[in-house]
Amino acid sequence: MSRPATAFAGLSVEHASTVERVAAELRRAVFEGELESGTPLREIALAESLGVSRPTVREALTVLVGEGLATREPHRGVSVATPRADSVRDVCRARWVLEGAGVLAWATADDVRRQRVRSTLEAYTTAVRTGQASYEELNERHLAFHVSLVELTGSPRLVQMAEALMDELKLALAQVDRIRRNAHDQADSHEGLVRLLEVADIDAAHEFLRRHIDDAADEIIEALELT
Amino acid sequence: MSRPATAFAGLSVEHASTVERVAAELRRAVFEGELESGTPLREIALAESLGVSRPTVREALTVLVGEGLATREPHRGVSVATPRADSVRDVCRARWVLEGAGVLAWATADDVRRQRVRSTLEAYTTAVRTGQASYEELNERHLAFHVSLVELTGSPRLVQMAEALMDELKLALAQVDRIRRNAHDQADSHEGLVRLLEVADIDAAHEFLRRHIDDAADEIIEALELT
DNA sequence: GCGTTGCTTTTGTCTGACAATCTGACAAAG
DNA sequence: CTTTGTCAGATTGTCAGACAAAAGCAACGC
Numbered sequence: 001m002s003r004p005a006t007a008f009a010g011l012s013v014e015h016a017s018t019v020e021r022v023a024a025e026l027r028r029a030v031f032e033g034e035l036e037s038g039t040p041l042r043e044i045a046l047a048e049s050l051g052v053s054r055p056t057v058r059e060a061l062t063v064l065v066g067e068g069l070a071t072r073e074p075h076r077g078v079s080v081a082t083p084r085a086d087s088v089r090d091v092c093r094a095r096w097v098l099e100g101a102g103v104l105a106w107a108t109a110d111d112v113r114r115q116r117v118r119s120t121l122e123a124y125t126t127a128v129r130t131g132q133a134s135y136e137e138l139n140e141r142h143l144a145f146h147v148s149l150v151e152l153t154g155s156p157r158l159v160q161m162a163e164a165l166m167d168e169l170k171l172a173l174a175q176v177d178r179i180r181r182n183a184h185d186q187a188d189s190h191e192g193l194v195r196l197l198e199v200a201d202i203d204a205a206h207e208f209l210r211r212h213i214d215d216a217a218d219e220i221i222e223a224l225e226l227t
Numbered sequence: 228m229s230r231p232a233t234a235f236a237g238l239s240v241e242h243a244s245t246v247e248r249v250a251a252e253l254r255r256a257v258f259e260g261e262l263e264s265g266t267p268l269r270e271i272a273l274a275e276s277l278g279v280s281r282p283t284v285r286e287a288l289t290v291l292v293g294e295g296l297a298t299r300e301p302h303r304g305v306s307v308a309t310p311r312a313d314s315v316r317d318v319c320r321a322r323w324v325l326e327g328a329g330v331l332a333w334a335t336a337d338d339v340r341r342q343r344v345r346s347t348l349e350a351y352t353t354a355v356r357t358g359q360a361s362y363e364e365l366n367e368r369h370l371a372f373h374v375s376l377v378e379l380t381g382s383p384r385l386v387q388m389a390e391a392l393m394d395e396l397k398l399a400l401a402q403v404d405r406i407r408r409n410a411h412d413q414a415d416s417h418e419g420l421v422r423l424l425e426v427a428d429i430d431a432a433h434e435f436l437r438r439h440i441d442d443a444a445d446e447i448i449e450a451l452e453l454t
Numbered sequence: 455g456c457g458t459t460g461c462t463t464t465t466g467t468c469t470g471a472c473a474a475t476c477t478g479a480c481a482a483a484g
Numbered sequence: 485c486t487t488t489g490t491c492a493g494a495t496t497g498t499c500a501g502a503c504a505a506a507a508g509c510a511a512c513g514c
Contacts, residue, residue, distance in 0.1 A: 016301055017301065017466080018466075018467070019466085019467090040495095042494095042495075042496095043495080043496075044494095044495080044496095052467080052468085053467065053468045053469070054468090054469095055282055055467075055468080056466085056467065056468085058282075058286065058496095058497090059285065059286065059289055062286055062289050062290065062293075063289065063293065066289075066290065066293035066294075067293075074243055074244065074475090074496090074497090075474075075475045075476060075495080075496055075497075076475090076476070076495085076496080077495065077496060090382050090383055090384050091384060093380070093381075093382045093384075093385075094382050094384040094385050094388075097324065097325065097328040097380065097382075097385060098324065101324040153320070153324065154320075155317050155320045155321050155324075156317055157317050157318060157320075157321045157392070158320075158321050158324060161321075161388050165384070244497080245497075245498070246497085246498090267464095269463095269464075269465095270464080270465075271464080271465095279498080279499085280498060280499045280500070281499090281500090282498075282499075282500095283497085283498065283499080285465095285466090301465090301466090301506090302464080302465055302466075302505080302506050302507060303464085303465080303506090303507070303508095304464065304465060
């Protein structure tokens with residue numbers, strides 16, 4: 001075991017690649033609202049402030065653009081994507097298709113996945129009710145629950161698509177500072193959905209989900225438009 | 228307000244960016260089977276043979292990886308993605324969710340989109356029946372029809388996801404040289420689907436689509452496994 | 455036979471550079 | 485005073501060259 005270098009490879013996997021680290025940092029900054037939508041992401045400035053070279057920043061930006069969190073215009077560079085009302089509406093329509101497919105697959109889904117829906121729900125509701133969690137923390141758990149619905153389909157690709165949609169949503173939510181919608185009602189609503197699933201009333205759950213997502217879209221758009 | 232030049236904004240105007248041109252070239256090579264699955268994409272070799280610099284190639288490769296057409300392993304570089312049986316199955320399951328959503332939206336869809344389904348179908352069937360089109364051409368039109376189903380949802384994001392799935396499928400199809408499944412039967416099957424839609428028997432169409440996609444998956448996987 | 459050592463290849467990243475393009479301001483013309 | 489033309493600065497797109505680290509491979513010694 002005379003393994004000299006890289007003594008501590010362990011711990012929280014310290015993203016090996018520099019590019020991935022930069023991309024992660026940019027994502028964090030975007031989600032936490034440090035970078036407003038439309039902010040230009042200057043390569044030189046980022047390179048200096050992050051202590052990496054410009055090509056590395058460029059690669060990270062390409063990744064961000066691929067994820068839809070930023071847009072690139074020729075010779076004008078990359079800037080933080082600006083969520084519009086219709087794009088939020090579209091994200092939610094797409095969410096309904098994906099999450100709806102998960103709900104419809106409830107009966108035939110693997111048991112561990114059903115269990116996972118229950119546990120992500122509980123993680124969310126307890127976070128809401130103890131009132132200890134930060135705003136970002138709540139969002140995170142909320143969206144994790146919705147992703148767990150898509151996991152019911154058992155399709156990695158659908159899950160990946162859902163995660164991309166959630167990222168776009170997180171971006172939008174970061175712009176409207178703190179929608180303090182009644183988190184308790186939200187939690188109740190989710191519990192209602194799972195209750196319908198547990199009694200195998202799939203159609204009702206499906207319709208319930210549609211309304212739930214539609215309401216969420218309305219709320220976000222409303223908050224977005226008064227900025 | 229005087230909007231002068233840029234008379235033709237759209238159309239395929241010689242991909243401005245070098246990176247995009249390289250990415251397009253790589254895509255073409257992958258879809259036409261010039262590059263077998265698993266082939267390593269060496270940066271230096273590509274840079275020389277395409278007459279561009281290594282950073283440019285790297286950026287193009289990142290784009291390909293983001294599209295799922297290639298995979299990157301740390302310090303081992305990028306290689307053409309290898310479609311496995313379970314990934315084909317997954318792609319088709321995801322397709323069914325997306326295209327199924329389109330079918331279910333038939334009644335409420337915009338009329339121009341319904342018309343588009345009809346026209347992509349006709350473009351495919353005539354190509355099949357005149358027997359003039361190349362193999363790639365047939366694939367292209369076939370998949371275009373399936374994308375047009377997703378367009379019924381009116382959601383740009385769902386369409387984009389569907390296109391990504393089709394690209395993965397094109398990659399898989401490029402590996403199994405020439406599945407010469409009976410193209411006439413295929414065309415007939417599609418016409419049957421649209422006929423069900425025209426008489427508004429949505430549930431039947433939905434189930435029909437499920438079987439159609441399942442059959443396609445089986446065929447591709449079978450062909451894939453004897454390579 | 456098997457593990458070790460050292461070399462080669464390739465990637466990941468950095469530095470530096472230059473042309474093309476966009477932006478904004480300023481001067482000239484109507 | 486508004487409009488137009490031009491120019492300098494800033495920023496991106498692309499290139500060339502370089503180096504350390506890691507992976508793969510082969511010869512070597514035990």
